Amino acid sequence: MQKQRNAPIEEKRDTESVNAIETKGLVKHFGDTKAIDGVNLAVPIGGIYGLLGPNGAGKTTLIRMLATLLHPDADTARVFGYDIVDAEDEVRSRMSLTGQFASMDEDLTGRETLVLLARLLGYSRAKAKERSTELLEAFGLTGAAARQVQTYSGGMRRRLDIAASVVITPDLLFLDEPTTGLDPRSRNQV
Structure with a gap:
């Protein structure tokens, strides 16, 4: 019924416990604008984490990178131990994203x-x-x-x-202004 998982989330990698989300120095630019400038996060499995900040602070950009919709310009992020660039399929198989705006086929019920x-x-x-x-x-x-x-x-x-x-x-649910x-x-x- 559910998709087969590639590896158990409890698995340890590099002799460290795996977090649900881990970023180190994450950077994203849009032209001359630094949307994300050196973000470091460690969100444990089972935790609830909220990103708070004013409009334009980079919250959605960070979520989009963690959800593999954007690639970072520098440094790294991991979701359940998987690199968001090198292991996009593994990351996507474990997460779901609800964006800021509902996007549906309006002709369906x-x-x-x-x-x-x-x-x-x-x-x-x-x-x-x-x-x-x-x-x-x-x-x-x-x-x-x-x-x-x-x-x-x-x-x-x-x-x-x-x-x-x-x-x-x-395993991981991103809610962007739900x-x-x-x-x-x-x-x-x-």
């Missing part, structure tokens, strides 16, 4: 969206339908499950986007 993702991630038809029902209930979208995503409010799209991120429970566009009740739910 909420249920179709989740079933499609579950099927792409290796679930059987029956298990994909079962998992989509669980997630629709958990995120308060059961009543809208048969409606096209284009009819969803911004908050409903956001909840569906987050639900899509946890179709398979990842409550953007949600009303106070929905924020508390998430």
